Amino acid sequence: MTRHELDARRLLCPLPVIRVQEKMTTLPSGDTLDVLCTDPGALNDIPAWCRINGHKVIDTRTEEHHIIITIEVG
Amino acid sequence: MGPFLFAGSLARRRRHRAVCSCRGFALVLPLPLRRPKAYSMTEQRKAVALISGGLDSMLAARLILEQGIHVEGINFFTGFCVEGHTHAIRNHHRQKPKRNNALWVAEELGIKLHIIDVIEEYKDIVISPKHGYGANLNPCLDCKAFMVGKASAWMGQNDFDFIITGEVIGQRPKSQRRDTMPLVARESGAFDRLLRPLCAKLLPPTLPEREGWVQREKLLGLNGRNRKPQIRLAARFGIDDYAQPAGGCCFLTDRSYANKLSDFWQARGDKSYELDDIMLLKVGRHLRPRAHFKLIVGRDEGENNFLSGYRRQYPHLYPTSHKGALVLLTGKANSDDLQLAARLTARFSQGRDAARVSIAVCDADGHQQTLTVRPLTPNEIPPHWYL
Ligand code: SF4
Numbered sequence: 001m002t003r004h005e006l007d008a009r010r011l012l013c014p015l016p017v018i019r020v021q022e023k024m025t026t027l028p029s030g031d032t033l034d035v036l037c038t039d040p041g042a043l044n045d046i047p048a049w050c051r052i053n054g055h056k057v058i059d060t061r062t063e064e065h066h067i068i069i070t071i072e073v074g
Numbered sequence: 075m076g077p078f079l080f081a082g083s084l085a086r087r088r089r090h091r092a093v094c095s096c097r098g099f100a101l102v103l104p105l106p107l108r109r110p111k112a113y114s115m116t117e118q119r120k121a122v123a124l125i126s127g128g129l130d131s132m133l134a135a136r137l138i139l140e141q142g143i144h145v146e147g148i149n150f151f152t153g154f155c156v157e158g159h160t161h162a163i164r165n166h167h168r169q170k171p172k173r174n175n176a177l178w179v180a181e182e183l184g185i186k187l188h189i190i191d192v193i194e195e196y197k198d199i200v201i202s203p204k205h206g207y208g209a210n211l212n213p214c215l216d217c218k219a220f221m222v223g224k225a226s227a228w229m230g231q232n233d234f235d236f237i238i239t240g241e242v243i244g245q246r247p248k249s250q251r252r253d254t255m256p257l258v259a260r261e262s263g264a265f266d267r268l269l270r271p272l273c274a275k276l277l278p279p280t281l282p283e284r285e286g287w288v289q290r291e292k293l294l295g296l297n298g299r300n301r302k303p304q305i306r307l308a309a310r311f312g313i314d315d316y317a318q319p320a321g322g323c324c325f326l327t328d329r330s331y332a333n334k335l336s337d338f339w340q341a342r343g344d345k346s347y348e349l350d351d352i353m354l355l356k357v358g359r360h361l362r363p364r365a366h367f368k369l370i371v372g373r374d375e376g377e378n379n380f381l382s383g384y385r386r387q388y389p390h391l392y393p394t395s396h397k398g399a400l401v402l403l404t405g406k407a408n409s410d411d412l413q414l415a416a417r418l419t420a421r422f423s424q425g426r427d428a429a430r431v432s433i434a435v436c437d438a439d440g441h442q443q444t445l446t447v448r449p450l451t452p453n454e455i456p457p458h459w460y461l
Contacts, residue, residue: 010383012353014151014174018191041174048177053186 005034009066013041017049020071024055027073032058035069043067050074119287120144120234121269122225125187126323127175129316130240130272133307135183137271138238141288145238147187148225149176152196152217153352154324175317182313192224193349200326201345210332212324214249215257222262229267236267236282243273244298252276272296272304325356334360334461341368341405350384354402357381359422360461363414367405368461371422387438391419394444395432398423413445420449 006023008016016037023033035046046069047057054074061068123135125147139145180187199220203213218241225237243252255277259268266281274283275295283290296303308316325331334355339345341362357380359371372378378400381390389403399422403415412435420431426449436442 014149014155014177014189015191017174017177018151018189021189045174045177048174048181049187049189052177052180052184 002031003034004031005036008035008037008042010038012039013045016042017045020046020049021053024053024071024073029073031073033071033073035071036066037069038066040067042069046071118144119236119282120146120232121236121238121282122229122232122234123147123185123238124221124225124240125149125176125179126240127179127317128240128323129304129308129313129318130242130245132179132183132240132313132316133304133311134238134240134271135179135185136311136313137293138269138288139183139185141292143288145183145185146234147176147180147183147185148228149187149189150192150196150221150224151189152200152324153193153349154196154200154326156324179316188228190224190228192220195224196220197347200347208246208248208327210327210329211335212326212332214246215254218249218254218258219261222258222264222268226262226264226267229264235287236269236280237264238269238271240272241270242296242298242304243276269293325352330461331355337362337368337461341365350387354381354384354404358402361418361455361459362461363418363459364407364411367403367407367411367415369415369418370402370404371419372399372401385436385438386440389435389437391415391433391435393419393423393425393431394434395430395446396420396423396425396428398425398431413447416445416447417450418455420447421451421455423449425449 004023004027006019008019011019016035016039020033020035027033035042037046043060050057050071056072056074057069058072059068059070121138121143123131123138123145125131125135126149135145135147176189177187199213199216200211203216205213205215208214222237222239229235229237241250241255243250243255248254255270259265262268269280269282269288270277271293273296274280274290274293276297279290282288283293294303308314326335335352337360338347338351338355354370357370358373358377360368361371362368370381372381381400381402384390384402389407391401391403392398399419401415401419401422407415416433416435419433420426423431425431429448430446431449432444432446434442434444
């Protein structure tokens, strides 16, 4: 299980979702991806995208200047 | 489990899909196909649905799901889409749910959604549409052919059988007419693999209908701008809370946005753009006091924060003696222009009625000077400065 990171800061939705979608196609099941974003819309969109595409959001935390969403590849 | 018609709620159907491996009820015969492919009698047919996030494409996908077809959604991000951006940026939108409507539709329908970035390829469509623009800068006909064409390519790459859209004859005066329907099918390259379930009965049978993958009699014959049939159908399916966009699916149908884009092209001297350019047109008050420079004025804290992300790309101004807007300056400004820009910035600050307001004027390299100015009065701002 490897942990990966995706910087989607300053991107507005749906671009963070698109970048996640592109990245996820390269990752094996069980790996995790930390997505860094600044658009609060990502808090809704990335979990929604994960739900319909069989991935799991395992953590969401807000840092001072950005949000980190951790996804487990389904 | 045998052939099954999903007449119940979406949630019930989703649960069913989760536990049952039923392959739907479409019986198929060997076909004359564009793509050589060996089909079995019971092969699950697959449709890719263009999902805009609005009601029509949702209903179209739902009608096809009801016929036991495997449906996945596709949504194209052009950069002009009316989606979460402005909601995410503006303060007074912060309380609204920031959902992406296409994702919401997909989740309600229980289908996958593929969101495709077409920002670069779409430029040609906006800049020089073969079929021209609609009421504003919306190149709807070219846009539809482009999107169906992209969906057609996706269909080929992913072994899907046909494409569905939520188009309705007569719904839009330029792009959804009886005579434009075959044009989109032809120019996209989708030909008779393009099915419009909401108005299929008014059009010649497509391949999925002729081959019996879908039953034509269960499709609809909607026509015209009346939305009541769609609203009734949504109620029948138990769908509420759907998005009701006022104009179309993108900012290009918006008069104010189109004015700003025209102005941008005119000032630039050609019809090109980058993503940041068209994003900035969605945000703030835009004023062009002189032909060679423009100001973008944040209207609230959310917009100021968003604009501040561009401080290293553009000269900008903000008040230091009072609270007020962050203002980006695009174009070229001489010292007189900077005085004028500072007076306008003062106008949009809490010092608008003060005798003097101090304004920081910064260039994109970080050099800063302070100008102390008298704010412009409303009468000193001609209406034509506002874009
Ligand atoms: S409204 Fe915009 S996205 Fe929709 S068809 Fe017209 S140009 Fe394309």
